[in-house]
Amino acid sequence: MKLTGKVLVAQGGGPTAVINQSLVGAVLESRKFPQVTKVYGAINGVNGIINENFIDLTQETTHNLEQIAVTPSSALRSTRDKPDEKYCLAIFEMLQAHEIRYFFYIGGNDSADTVRIVNAYAEKSDYEFRAIHIPKTIDNDLLVNDHTPGYGSAAKFVAQAFTGADLDNRSLPGVYIGVVMGRTAGFLTAAASLAQKYHDDGPHLIYLPERVFSLEQFLIDVAAVYDKHGRCVVAVSEGISDESGTPVAATLTPTVEKDAHGNLNLSGGALGDLLANFVKKKLGVKRVRSDTFGYLQRSFPLAVSSVDQNEAREVGEKAAQFAIWYDADGSVTIHRTGDYSVDYRLTPLDQVARHTKSMPPEFINSKGNYVTDAFKNYARPLVGSLPSIAHLRAPEIPRIVRR
Amino acid sequence: MKLTGKVLVAQGGGPTAVINQSLVGAVLESRKFPQVTKVYGAINGVNGIINENFIDLTQETTHNLEQIAVTPSSALRSTRDKPDEKYCLAIFEMLQAHEIRYFFYIGGNDSADTVRIVNAYAEKSDYEFRAIHIPKTIDNDLLVNDHTPGYGSAAKFVAQAFTGADLDNRSLPGVYIGVVMGRTAGFLTAAASLAQKYHDDGPHLIYLPERVFSLEQFLIDVAAVYDKHGRCVVAVSEGISDESGTPVAATLTPTVEKDAHGNLNLSGGALGDLLANFVKKKLGVKRVRSDTFGYLQRSFPLAVSSVDQNEAREVGEKAAQFAIWYDADGSVTIHRTGDYSVDYRLTPLDQVARHTKSMPPEFINSKGNYVTDAFKNYARPLVGSLPSIAHLRAPEIPRIVRR
Structure with missing residues (x-):
């Protein structure tokens, strides 16, 4: 019936x-x-x-x-x-x-x-x-x-945001850090890699909440990319934490503000700003910028x-x-x-119900600072078609003045 | 010849x-x-x-x-x-x-x-x-x-970002503040209004660098919108300053950091975070969020x-x-x-060469907290077509339990 x-x-x-x-x-x-x-x-x-x-x-x-x-x-x-x-x-x-x-x-x-x-x-x-x-x-x-x-569209936003940020960083080189949503699962941050086309397209480094984040290793990684490309584009998850489970923003904040309930007051742009200042100070790179994608990534109509x-x-x-x-x-x-x-x-x-899943180990590289091809193969169909970008490949003109 | x-x-x-x-x-x-x-x-x-x-x-x-x-x-x-x-x-x-x-x-x-x-x-x-x-x-x-x-595309990004942020804010109400590029000219921040369709669509308030920004008036404005709609979406230009020409982020920062040249160190997300904390504290609104659109707005491929x-x-x-x-x-x-x-x-x-222009007075309302129809008529053709959004208009069901 x-x-x-x-x-x-x-x-x-x-x-x-x-x-x-x-x-x-x-x-x-x-x-x-x-x-x-x-x-x-x-x-x-x-x-x-x-x-x-x-x-x-x-x-x-x-x-x-x-x-x-x-x-x-x-x-x-x-x-x-x-x-x-x-x-x-x-x-x-x-x-x-x-x-x-x-x-x-x-x-x-x-x-x-x-x-x-x-x-x-x-x-x-x-x-x-x-x-x-x-x-x-x-x-x-x-x-x-x-x-x-919901993931595929947010991933499309993140992938395209990094395409734009990478092109921007190419034209005015420096270090760029984009902070992506995802406190415990890194799938959305990993999506930063999905629109890469040329071998030197950013993001060059991706840090996920599934791996312990070390500020020391982060500096070494950024310095290595910067030495190679003269620039570096980084994707970090808002949920990255150190070995003890302390959010990275908290370890970087000189005076940690706590609210009435003892919770850390880590406002929207804090992690990106703190990481950017840290890189600037430690590596002496002049142009270091960060963006926190925030609410844009989950409801952008385009x-x-x-x-x-x-x-x-x-x-x-x-x-x-x-x-x-x-x-x-x-x-x-x-x-x-x-x-x-x-x-x-x-x-x-x-x-x-109740439980959640994280990025499986085969989606993260052994250094814990990038994704694998297995992840890209998994995620690429989900974002639909992406506009294609191109770089110039015209030959250099021989110098006649400053030889 | x-x-x-x-x-x-x-x-x-x-x-x-x-x-x-x-x-x-x-x-x-x-x-x-x-x-x-x-x-x-x-x-x-x-x-x-x-x-x-x-x-x-x-x-x-x-x-x-x-x-x-x-x-x-x-x-x-x-x-x-x-x-x-x-x-x-x-x-x-x-x-x-x-x-x-x-x-x-x-x-x-x-x-x-x-x-x-x-x-x-x-x-x-x-x-x-x-x-x-x-x-x-x-x-x-x-x-x-x-x-x-360059303006039309950045304006399209900003307009669509506010469409998304407004829809987000509708579903989980509170105060939302989006910080838009433009240190001296407010055209890009004004573009936040361009995709509005329904009368209560945000942003409800727009603050431009062409007008002196008063924290007191800002609170009064936000409170009035919040009372009316139960929520409030605000667009502010990164360049807003007080009567003395001091950037608002500087007046809100408890300890202002200065660099070696005596310049204020106002990092990326600072203005939005500071305004959000200010509203939270002064108006007691529980859910206050901010985003700083940063570099996304000038090179987003979509x-x-x-x-x-x-x-x-x-x-x-x-x-x-x-x-x-x-x-x-x-x-x-x-x-x-x-x-x-x-x-x-x-x-x-x-x-x-050299000089720049700002928003003409006829594009800004008399209260200095919104744009005029003249601005919308001027700017709408520049952003091209925008996707149309819709709200539900189904009738309410009469209550039978909680009358």
Whole structure:
């Protein structure tokens, strides 16, 4: 028997450039089924559920939904709430009150865990209910998945930012340090390498949170590249830490400010600025610059990967199909089936929830300061097509004055 | 009689996303003329001239030149050298030694001045010589010109960065501050407004170096927007200063570091971080974030304006035409002849050299915290087409639990 009732879709955690594709995929697919009486959206993720902030997506036009699909960031808005058991019970009770029979939550591993707990309450209460987690995260750190929607577009931004920064650094040489998001997983920082074309294109060094960061080794590495190329472009993850696990920004800050809770106050541009000053002082390089890519990298409208966009749409659609055709619960996961092709499966929620994954050792070089070809082969299909850049190769004119 | 001899092209100052279009326009157009015996390129601008670092662009393939044209940043590399009279004499002597008869220098107002002085030496020496300045600058601050090549693409980046940041801020509300390049002219910061669509789209406040910045008024402005929308997106120019002309970052830094020359050491992300901490402390807003767009805004490959690209190509072509068809010296300038159309003229170098322009009063609102429609009408054609974003407009569901 078909389960008749309402669908609720929500978005949680940090936005991505393609998270609305998943929303629109789930909504449009759900609207096709006669047993779906309404499609609701929760405003501000789980926070909107417990506060009963719902909108009726059955009354959105298809055109506006398609416009939403190509709009970055979470159209239903998001939340940083991480529900505990009690919070999840409140979610379940509100869903029950509105006779929600299908719940689709787009988010990372925390969101998967919320879906898991809410679903457990439904099972305990014998309330007929289907709950699906739809994956998204620019960090690409979800278990089971080959990769996650949102990563490809953020990776495209980072790759292109380094193409531009490298060309800039070529024309006015010095040391350039770009700080990329990713506190524990280095996939996004590693993407700095993806648009390289010529052998001397930067970034020349890539530092990931998966490896211990040593300031001494960093200086030696930068000096070696600078000696060779007369310039050096570096990608560092915001999450790099020393042997003791202390964030590098903290070890470099002369007077470490702590807030009321004893947390380090490491503001946005701090790590990049501190590393740049450190290189300037220690190596005596005149032109040292840094940028912190910050929020630009996860919602820049012009850096959307077509592959990422399509897949984000498909995981949303598959969520509706798994729940409504198959009466199943779980997390939609992406599996690579060729070079390049993927398929979608439904994975038990507890296999995706809570834990995260990092860059596997075969993606990082032995010195821990760059990525391997294995990483590039893995990640290149995910960013879609990139514009091609070129360098001049005209011959030098023999000197007649300053011989 | 046609002046027979070599052409030399060079690029100076900060790179732009389209500066190579001007290079390629000048090179390909010059190569058509039989009286042009060779087309040289100087590596590293004027620095490459006095050091005799030339390459033979006559031997570049057309295909590679077209690839170069769509590559951001200066393919001939650049320099921060600002030649004085003696330096300009050395330039002239090197040009004479290589029998350069046509000199095209792509750059800002300093570059125009260099062209002017070098040309004066040629005239004094009765050396037959044509010198043309080709405009470029992301700051859009060249005199006589309606606007300058490089601005439209940087403006497109800034407009899209704020679209993304605003969508991000919508989904996770708080105060967001984006710091944009431009020490004395606010055109690029003003571009933050260009992709706004809905009435409540950010940025809600824009602070330009053309107006005195008051921290007190800034707090009042931010608080008012936050009260109204529950969030606030702000664009500030890196050049904002207080009544005494002191940079805002300096007034906010508790202990101001000075370097050996007594200059303030205001590192990359400092202004944004300081403003964010200030707002957090004074207004008690929990989520306050800032980004400093830095070098991304001038060479991001995916944010090139098609209009800017075409015009940058044309000013390069026109330089060759003015010099070779008309035996004229000067600066190629852009003039608006319709909405939207432009034409190119040759302007005496001393009218473009040295001085810069700022945002005219009619482009800034009376409160000094936003731009006018006049600015938007002026700037919108320059950024080319922008992707359209959308917001949901589905009706709210009546509450049944929390009434």
